[in-house]
Amino acid sequence: MRSFLNRVSHWVGPDIAGPGAAFIAVMIVFSIGSPQFLTGATFGSVAFQLPELGLLTLAMLLPILTGGLNLAITFTANIAGLTVAWYLQKNGGVDAGPGAFLIGSLLAIGVGALSGLLMGLVIAYTKAHPILVSLSMMIFLRGLGEFLTRGGDVSGFPAFLQPIGHGSILGVPIPLLILIACVLLWHVLLTRTKLGFGTYMIGSNIEAARYSGINTRKVLVLVYMLSGAMCAIAGIIMLARFNSVRVGHGESYLLITVLACFLGGVNPFGGFGRVIPVFLALVVLQLLSSGLNLMGANQHLATAVWGILLIAVMLLRWASSHFKIFKRKKG
Amino acid sequence: MRKIIQSHATEFALLAVILLISLFLSLATERFFTLGNAFDLLNTSSVNIIFAVGLLVVLIAGGIDISFAVAASVVQYVAALLLESIGGGGWISGLVIAAVLGVSLGAINALLIHRFKIISIVATIATFNIYFGLLMFFTRGVSIYNLPDWLTSRVILFEHEMADGSWVEITLPVLVMVVCVIATWVLITRTTTGRQLYAFGDNPEGARRFGINVGAMQFIAFGWLGLMAGIAGLIQAHYAQEVVPNALYGRELDVLAAVVLGGARLGGGKGTVLGCVLGVLMISITQNGLNLMGVSPFAFKMIIGAIILVAITLSNTSIERLLPFMREGARR
Amino acid sequence: MTEPSGAHAGPRPLLSLRNINMTFGGVKALKNVSFDVLPGEVHCLAGENGSGKSTLIKIITGVYRPEPGAVIDYDGQTYAQMSPVTAQNGGIQVIWQDLALFPEMTVAENIAFQTLLGRWPRFVNYGHMREIAIRALKKLGVTLDVDLPLKDFPIAQRQIVAIARALVGEAKIVFMDEPTASLTQSETDHLLEIVRTLSTSGVAVVFVSHRLAEVLEISSRLTVLRDGALVGVYPTEGLTQSRITELMTGRTFDQHVRAKTRDANPVVLEVKNLTRPGQFEDVSFTVRKGETLGITGLLGAGRTEIALSLFGMSKPQSGEIFLDGKPVRFSSNREAIEAGVAYLSEDRLSLGLIQPQSIADNLVIASLDGIRSGGLLSDERKQRLVAQWIADLGVKIGKQTDAISTLSGGNQQRIAIAKWLATDPKLLILDAPTVGVDVGARAGIFEIVAKLAESGLAIILISDEVPEVYFNADRVLHMAGGRISGAFDPRQCTLKDIEAAVYA
Structure with missing residues (x-):
């Protein structure tokens, strides 16, 4: 029993306080503000909107933990989506079979990982700043995507893709199930594997990690590859949800994913941050936008409120650290 | 001479690359190596250069700003509304309004960063979302087309008809850009405040021990970028002859790439106005050249992204390895 | 045996501090400390890490404000607290252990840095700065290319730049924080030569150090701090390193x-x-x-x-x-x-241990294969392994998950040793x-x-x-x-x- 409690408290941790408080605040405010808020419809819409942003945030999380950033995530997702679309169209378009989709998806994940591999190699071997490397990769991929699609939509996919974007199993949307699976995968990766361990250590001090026998180059390359692969999964989900691929889809998510990570207590300099609080932060962001929608506001106001929420959490963190020093001085 | 090359390696490398590209484009296309095209380039790059020199100051002081482009959108929109409410105004009142609004938005960033100890990337990502979200919410995404006449009419400062009948023009944005570039250059290289900014970005703790006012540094850096963003916003509205609330969305990362290409360092203490201008120009020259060569506009960005990626990779690896004498010279 | 010298009837002190108290987050860093420096003397300020030496210097130079009640007499004036500007204008200069230089700026700018200070913007006079820098370097008998950025020079020359910077103003008193730590013997000799010159020209020099062998011979008095309190002031005549060690630690x-x-x-x-x-x-x-x-x-x-x-x-x-x-x-x-093969790095702060991370993670980082079960890392095995090493090496810690930076240097080093022992070298x-x-x-x-x-x-x-x-x-x-x-x-x-x- 004790060890179970320990485990629960370990899961909860102190870094969950920020998003946890925000979660409670959001629930209370909207329950009072809008009678429809505490209904299945709200949570249904959250459950369907969460996965795209969530998967991209997972892709952003790993590089941030190493002290970097991957600004290419949204366009990596687009390019991966294009890869699937290309393979499906090559194999009959609307009439393509599930096998073609499966192979296409694997190809897409490969493409995503390849973009990550390239960034990881440059970052690991030249020590160029990840912001710059991923920024130029982003500009490149955006250009590549626009070049391939001439700025238009690609659509016309087989009908069996519908459920992946819109279906449910036992009332739980399939995209959400995929997200939860990926969240758990990332959690295990970060807490229970050598790669995850190395990710945190590199984030705090890459040279000291190298002196301690961690293969820092390998870890960096793998981190960006996994980030790219996760983008690809997001890209496939987006393809299924919109039944089309357009370069620029989800572009506005880019900085939101960074915001979600910081809101979830991830250290902006790397080295600290856990998946579960980040997941909770994502739920809060999505509840906020759904709640505001119910009250008649649009997504843009929600975006602004997200920014305000991030500042509020940072201010609280600042105030609490001040308060602590103040208290100790007195005692 | 070696000393100059050594201390400005990035600028010389960029200049060399720009010359190479220009040489190639002059041979490959007829139109590239004409005065008219050169001035076109300047006219179109003006807004980005104004942004770039502003961002440079923040990078030198060790910060980063993601919000400046949407801040410029906020400025141009609010300025357009204000100008309408005061019955039109003119260039003077327009610039004053834009400058005040821009500096205020920059000061909000500085306040969050200095007073509440939020690191600059977090603070400016938050304000990026706030500025853009509120702008889109209150404007409902509606553009403004009926701007005052003085703002939309082209101001040509110099024009000359060439022998082949084409026109060479220098327009107002170029003049404003030149003023901004010179002002920034004076600030960061010729004034004690500018050198304090470098010192603060280079070694914040050291600067603090010398009694440099850290808060003032943040407000000056972000205020300057705010000022430049405000001016750039107004000039962009003048250039485009309309105010579209999301027109500048996404510009921040392009400008950041150009500034860093020009040798500024994320982390502070390094960067020059010349490098920064060359960084922007290199990207616009490439784009311009590709355009003249008849390359599909959709391929531009891809090629530019690839060029930046290669440039960053090379600048981090081999400059020192390719030119070892530069290091040895210093190590006596 | 040397005894603390009491109030002496020598020359009036140039700098005199009384009642200096300072608290950080509930910990008293300085307790009622007094400190005197005579004009032109070479003085040693000794103490272990955390004894309050650096805090005292930061108070003297105005980086920190002491608690109310403090009295700082300097050069005929009395202050309740200093500010960096007053201290510098009054001729108090510090050569910090980390040198506090600006690597991207030129040697000239680093040396003539004071001309860049001040609240209101002025135009920079580069020619004037070069002259100041060249003159200051000449005083030290050194020639460096003042137009090159400082990052192009090795650490010993950067130290010379830091000294030159201290001598630019009308320095009356120069503090040197662990100045010999990164110098070779001949460089140290050169430094001591400079100190002698300064002292004879009337500038007081205070060495702040816990390794005093080199500087002991040229200094006249020694002030020892322990745990934020003054132990005493001693004439250095006949003082040995082992006696100083006893004074600093309170043990033999x-x-x-x-x-x-x-x-x-x-x-x-x-x-x-x-x-x-x-x-x-x-x-x-x-x-x-x-x-x-x-x-x-x-x-x-x-x-x-x-x-x-x-x-x-x-x-x-x-x-x-x-x-x-x-x-x-x-x-x-x-x-x-x-x-x-296991290698304990000389640079514990930036290469040996990952300071922000936990004690446990720092300990297991090199032996992760040893805490795996079923292919995944096991938290329980990690805790057991860490507990065992901590007991074996007698490390005093709070929780295993505390950051390693919360430990003292000695305990950190024990964890670093444990890290390598866990790899079974x-x-x-x-x-x-x-x-x-x-x-x-x-x-x-x-x-x-x-x-x-x-x-x-x-x-x-x-x-x-x-x-x-x-x-x-x-x-x-x-x-x-x-x-x-x-x-x-x-x-x-x-x-x-x-x-x-x-x-x-």
């Missing part, structure tokens, strides 16, 4: 030579003609099971470079390394660790294991080293403090200019013999 140490013969033990490491041009040349030695081999020499003698090659982090150009009689050639430190290389460790805690580290050797580990102990290797190693090698220039048996020579060889 008696050291004896531990060396024993281990010739019967099998050879663990054999190095033959190892060469890496520019770093070390033609180095050969052996280390036996259970043996502690001391390597000493000045900074830049190639000690650390050899260690890094043995640890697979740099490739020797020629020569051979045998481990347990088998030739080895590592292409990374991971291979070295695998083969049983054959050979442990300890590079300057007592840097940043309080004098009082050093003995404890060497107790552990002795025990490890007794249990059969081969140990290479690298230190630039000759007494450390003299007392704790079985054999001592002296390195100079990348070569081994002498071998000593501590049982058959005196400490002076080795010191004479090293500092010759």
